[in-house]
Amino acid sequence: MSTLAGAQDAQPKADETAAASGEVAALLEAEAVEAVQSTPPIRFYGFMDAGFQRAWGGFFKTGLSQSDALNFVIGNINLYMDIVPSPHWRGLVELRFTTFPNGAETLNPITGQFVQHDTTVLDHTSSFGGFLNTQWGSLILERAHLDWEPRDEIKARLGYFLTPYGIWNVDHGTPTRIMLTPPIFVAYGLIPERQLGLDLYGTFHFTPWALEYHLYVSNGRTSSVDYTDDKAIGGRVVLRTHRPVALQLGASLFYGKSANVQKTIGMTEGMLGVVRNTTVAFEELAGGADVSLDAGSLRVRAELVMNRTIYEPGKRALFAGVPRVNHFSYDAYLMIAYQLPWFNIEPLIYGEILHIPTPGVAENFAGVSVGINVYITSNVIIRTQAGRAQGFNTQGETPRNNSLNYAAFRLIFAF
């Protein structure tokens, strides 16, 4: 009897408990729904890589490579700050943390002199009060721009951005680039890597095709300070589809006038003042085309970049004391990679040809390389590459010591 009464007493309590549990579950689910819907106003992500490398050969003997020894290196430590202050607005800042300039060399192209930097200072914050050496490093601003995104078809970007051209420059980071070693045209800067200015861009969808465009105006090659009102202009169109295979066709254009001005204190118009002297002035037109194809495990990338540079009389840039000549330069490369069915291994082969008049070195360069990528996970990648670049002249004698051999290994994290 007492048991029955106890059971009857317990029933309302069980109902209350069940109801309370239901309320808690509903509350927790509501919180989960809210958490899923929310967008953080700022997100952090990035990538980093480290490894070792060696570069040797004729260019080392002529001093263009800093060391021909095996070197361990920190490649990139890049942090992105992706900011969404409100709908339709977005900012992106990318910083690269480096040990630069410590140990690095600077080449003065006018004098041909190399200068090595040492940032060693005494750390006065140490408990010794300074009796401790430390080396300071630096931050490189990779990009920083503010975007207005009212529609897919029309967006605007103001600030410091990667020049929208080709594949290598847009892929940008070691997790994304299939190769470790940049095409030679990047070293020669046939098109500037970055712009400081305004970029109008957008995408039109004609499924399965999409047409992306960029149209920008900027300070041009001397991005931080422009000495003329002749702004650089450029643009890019990209046509892409995802079927029957992922295919992307791109074309890019850049036009700009650049000048370098040296200022000295002196007499001007009969008064003591600042005298401006334009030392370098040139006009350039550059363009490029690129193809990107992904078909199953096969990845093919090809780029063509051209540059025509005309100097104003008496205002030519110097290279090792020798005035640069007006030139038409071009570079083309083809890269083929194939991911094997075992262990996510992706071998690649790469070939490149560059024509650029470089006094005392060569007017043409050919590069070949092979590499192996291993995708340990989607966020952890090993990339290796080894190759040779060789300079040659089609007319006249080819100077000696104009080759470079290299081999590099990187372990890469994306986070």
Add this chain to the structure above:
Amino acid sequence: MRTVLPLLLVFAAASHWAGAATRAEDQRIAVIVHPSAPVSSLSHDDLVAIFTMSQRRWSNGDPIVVFNFNPATSTRVYFDQVVLGMSPDQTARFWIDRRIRDGGASPHKAPTPAIMLKVIAALAHSIGYVPEAQVSPTVRVVARVINGRVQPEKKGSER
């Protein structure tokens, strides 16, 4: 504790759901939108453009708010395979590449179909997908993934 407990419960529910899911190839998935979305049917190509975040706005200019499941769930794996043509590894690399190239967002993630359904029903301009059996009248179906193919919803058949 108040913050941690819901996450633990949601994680437990998601784990249970992932483990209890049917074989991927047997799944029938309904692509669902908030009833206010200006669309009644979406093709395979439309879904690729939206779920790769290439197309970010509806035809009327409203932002598309895209929801996905966590990568390990069988429904997500099946959806990515059929709609995007990507394996889980390829999908993960796709989003990393997108981020490194130009920053940008990836889809929001819902831990369970129940929460996906509630979110899509509650949030204007949103799109997601759930197992077909769990579709409720609170959302509109715009396409179905059946037998490894995308079938756009017939016009006028929306709820």
